[in-house]
Amino acid sequence: MAKKKAANSSAAASVTTTLQRPSAEVQYANELASLAKASVKDAKPPGWKRSPRAVLTFVLGDTERDMPAKFVGRRAFLERCIVSLATNRGLMLIGEPGTAKSYLSELLAAAISGDSTLTIQGSAGTTEDNIRYSWNYALLVAEGPGERSLVPAPLYLGMTHGKLVRFEEITRCALEIQDVMLSVLSDRVMAIPELPEDNRMLYAKAGFNVIATANTRDRGVNEMSAALKRRFNFETVHPIADISQEMELVARETNRNLERAQVPVRLDSDLTELLVTTFRELRQGRTIDGKGMETLSTTLSTAEAVGTACAAGIHAYYFADGQVEPAHLVRHLVGSVLKDNPEDLKKVRHYFDHVVKKRKTVSWKAFYDARNELI
Ligand SMILES: Nc1ncnc2c1ncn2[C@@H]1O[C@H](COP(=O)(O)OP(=O)(O)OP(=O)(O)O)[C@@H](O)[C@H]1O
Ligand SMILES: [Mg+2]
Incomplete structure (x- = not known):
């Protein structure tokens, strides 16, 4: 057991030194594991891997546990962000470029779901396929639509496994693409009309939610539809005050x-x-x-x-x-x-x-x- 643990931590160490930028759950694997262990008996929102307090400690750090601060920000602001993710609305982080919106969303996803990689990168070229799912055409022709021929995208995976999905720079997407999120955020269900009738509705598992980021310098949040705005709690990330x-x-x-x-x-x-x-x-x-x-x-x-x-x-x-x-x-x-x-x-x-x-x-x-x- 001890040997396996040592092998795992040395594998993690070699990944963190060879990759340019490992994801937060790889980089901070030891901290996340110790927080999960310490909060095993604490109350958690359904589907969360760690308690809200453990998530806060991970992001803000804790000198007693020798855990460095990762994001510099006010505790009250972070508590609000964490609470948002336990509600039935998404979290929208807005602010000037370079204020660590993406970094904070990565840390929150790593701590809450143990996975920060279900990320949709919003751009003028983002399509529904990049958000929901697409098809492996060879398998589609050979076998017809089914679970094997369906290629899941981050939203599909997040709903299936009950994890947080990150939507970066959502306001860079065309309005009709942003609207893909509407029914998912309100009804927590995605229709897959190509599949047989008994398999057509994908209901989100507990733990699923969305953290979106938007930059106030580029196409601003004004570009979002009122309907979509209503489905998010907005939090502004300010530059570091001190x-x-x-x-x-x-x-x-x-x-x-x-x-x-x-x-x-x-x-x-x-x-x-x-x-x-x-x-x-x-x-x-x-x-x-x-x-x-x-x-x-x-x-x-x-x-x-x-x-x-x-x-x-x-x-x-x-x-x-x-x-x-x-x-x-x-x-x-x-x-x-x-x-x-x-x-x-x-x-x-x-x-x-x-x-x-x-x-x-x-x-x-x-x-x-x-x-x-x-x-
Ligand atoms: N409050 C903060 N806490 C921690 N790191 C910060 C903070 N503000 C800025 N940084 C630095 O900014 C980097 C991350 O910037 P990030 O890409 O997340 O910003 P962003 O707000 O998403 O920018 P953009 O709008 O351009 O996408 C961090 O790696 C860190 O070096
Ligand atoms: Mg960003």
């Missing part, structure tokens, strides 16, 4: 990504402060001492701060002596700032000339001295 929590998260995520990329470079606290302060000031259009400035037309999210820091670390490792310098950050800042509007780069130069210039610590000075990299 600067020290954001710094901690950026350092942790950056170092983890660098480790995974086998780059033995770490982001020190001075550089983390530099980067997170710059991103927050440009995002909010206000310096930390309260002076107003122009906001950029693009978003500068926490996720992008992590991306910039990782790029700076990789750059330092392969093209310099392995020490991340402020100049590396400046150089990779451009990739986040300059998306579609050249005016944004001008605003960042203005920020360097009027805000960064006045800061006197060694790293801020080095940051300012590297302003010529802003091209």
Whole structure:
């Protein structure tokens, strides 16, 4: 038994080191197993693998159990999200890009259903087949419609096995495709007209629900039909409010990504402060001492701060002596700032000339001295 356990955990360890990004249930398999064990006697909504309290602990972390926080957010907000998933309405996470809507939905699905992979990626090209089911045409011709020739898509699987289904960027889909969710969310049943009459209705098993995400910058939630809106509880995911929590998260995520990329470079606290302060000031259009400035037309999210820091670390490792310098950050800042509007780069130069210039610590000075990299 002990041997089997050790073999399982070493298999999980090798998966987590060879895959670029394992799913949450693989990456945190040990934590999830210990929480399931600890909450075995706790009350759970039907079909859930863990109790609502255990789900909350998994997402927010617990120092006593040596469990790191994964998502940084308010407890009350998370409790509401978890409760939503135990009701007969879906959960809709909306917010600016890069505020961890997808990441939170992955963590919730992993903790509640033990599976975060039943994911529909919403896009202009999403079809009903990608959501409900399609057919294996060779088997369809040979055997006719039946369970063998039916190819299940995430919604079918979630209803069959009583699991959460994630619908990413739902507002990018055409309205008629979004409407596929209407009857499923209200009646919890899917009709499969091609199958024989006694097998035509798929009733959702307990534990099934939907977590959708939508970005408020792209085609917004206004594009959703009122009927569909009514079938979701809406929760807005805000950028991280507290600067020290954001710094901690950026350092942790950056170092983890660098480790995974086998780059033995770490982001020190001075550089983390530099980067997170710059991103927050440009995002909010206000310096930390309260002076107003122009906001950029693009978003500068926490996720992008992590991306910039990782790029700076990789750059330092392969093209310099392995020490991340402020100049590396400046150089990779451009990739986040300059998306579609050249005016944004001008605003960042203005920020360097009027805000960064006045800061006197060694790293801020080095940051300012590297302003010529802003091209
Ligand atoms: N509050 C937060 N807690 C934890 N991680 C966060 C938080 N905010 C941002 N992040 C970072 O953002 C990354 C995930 O971003 P994610 O792709 O989930 O954002 P998103 O809101 O879905 O963006 P988009 O709207 O572009 O799809 C995380 O891996 C983490 O590094
Ligand atoms: Mg997303």
